[in-house]
Amino acid sequence: xNVTPLEWWITIGVTVAVLLFDVVVIARRPHEPSMxxxxxxxxxxxGLAVAFGIWVSSFHGGQYGLEFxxxxxxxxxxxxxxxxxxxxxxxxxxxxxxxxxxxxMIGIILALIFRAIFIGLGAAxxxxxxxxxxxFGLFLVYTAYGLxxxxxxxxxxxxxxxAVVRFAERHFSVTDEFHGMKMAIRIDGKRFLTPMxxxxxxxxxxxxxxxxxxxxxxxxxxxxxYLVLTANIFALMGLRQLYFLLGGLxxxxxxxxxxxxxxxxxxxxxxVLHALHTNELPFINNGEHLDVPEIPTLASLGVIIVVLAVTxxxxxxxxxxxxxxxxxxxREDIPQT
Numbered sequence: 202x203n204v205t206p207l208e209w210w211i212t213i214g215v216t217v218a219v220l221l222f223d224v225v226v227i228a229r230r231p232h233e234p235s236m237x238x239x240x241x242x243x244x245x246x247x248g249l250a251v252a253f254g255i256w257v258s259s260f261h262g263g264q265y266g267l268e269f270x271x272x273x274x275x276x277x278x279x280x281x282x283x284x285x286x287x288x289x290x291x292x293x294x295x296x297x298x299x300x301x302x303x304x305x306m307i308g309i310i311l312a313l314i315f316r317a318i319f320i321g322l323g324a325a326x327x328x329x330x331x332x333x334x335x336x337f338g339l340f341l342v343y344t345a346y347g348l349x350x351x352x353x354x355x356x357x358x359x360x361x362x363x364a365v366v367r368f369a370e371r372h373f374s375v376t377d378e379f380h381g382m383k384m385a386i387r388i389d390g391k392r393f394l395t396p397m398x399x400x401x402x403x404x405x406x407x408x409x410x411x412x413x414x415x416x417x418x419x420x421x422x423x424x425x426x427y428l429v430l431t432a433n434i435f436a437l438m439g440l441r442q443l444y445f446l447l448g449g450l451x452x453x454x455x456x457x458x459x460x461x462x463x464x465x466x467x468x469x470x471x472x473v474l475h476a477l478h479t480n481e482l483p484f485i486n487n488g489e490h491l492d493v494p495e496i497p498t499l500a501s502l503g504v505i506i507v508v509l510a511v512t513x514x515x516x517x518x519x520x521x522x523x524x525x526x527x528x529x530x531x532r533e534d535i536p537q538t
Contacts, residue, residue: 246439268423276436308404337417338472345466421468460512
């Protein structure tokens with residue numbers, strides 16, 4: 202895929218402009234968005250992603266457009282599962298609803314930064330070491346196995362189970378109350394961290410862990426860094442609105458983690474097959490390529506759509522008799538930090 206420097210700069214410039222616009226608007230008027238506002242913004246982001254995919258197909262070829270849509274859908278599905286952790290973090294730290302948009306925006310910016318770093322490292326590794334696909338593939342299969350092995354209801358998860366946050370709580374003075382979006386304040390001449398600092402710290406470290414799964418997964422779909430980056434950008438851009446739209450509905454998606462484990466395992470196997478097809482390791486087939494089948498991108502897209510559809514339908518069917526979903530930050534049984 203031949204991406205010109207102009208395309209790179211336009212993509213980066215538009216991304217930064219959108220983020221700056223969001224930050225300025227939210228900072229000027231902190232509020233909890235209505236369902237209409239969140240739905241409209243999410244529709245715009247999804248529409249832009251679809252338009253971008255069509256543009257890629259038109260100017261760079263249908264195969265690259267297919268790779269973008271598959272990668273974007275993969276990253277979006279992983280992001281939906283991550284949303285529940287964000288909700289638990291907000292509830293655990295009792296973040297006022299009026300400040301949650303700003304906290305999420307900072308978390309999304311951190312996620313973009315971390316993923317950009319991992320994308321660059323992944324691209325460098327792929328260009329220099331073909332055997333890195335073995336590592337990516339086996340890591341995804343191991344991650345999928347871990348999801349199945351530790352499968353449990355999201356209700357049991359605690360945001361406080363974060364070593365970095367626990368370290369900050371033990372070694373720094375933290376106030377009990379929020380002071381807007383300030384992360385540190387002075388009281389009687391002494392500097393204190395605010396709970397918002399811990400929230401951002403929890404979101405940031407969580408984003409870092411999420412990147413470890415998502416970047417190898419999308420490199421199993423496409424080897425093009427430009428498509429990997431843009432798929433992540435579009436998946437993250439609408440995440441804040443999705444957070445307010447879905448809310449308690451995420452509790453109904455009880456099989457989501459299991460569905461994602463199937464997707465990760467599938468992509469992991471796809472990566473291992475690709476690694477065998479381009480094998481250069483001397484202790485495997487004397488360094489010669491193996492004539493193994495490779496899974497086409499269209500088949501990958503089909504598998505991902507079917508797994509997500511089955512997961513959603515099965516989850517909603519299982520929870521059909523449950524009372525109306527309630528956001529975790531509206532419940533009293535969430536453990537407080």
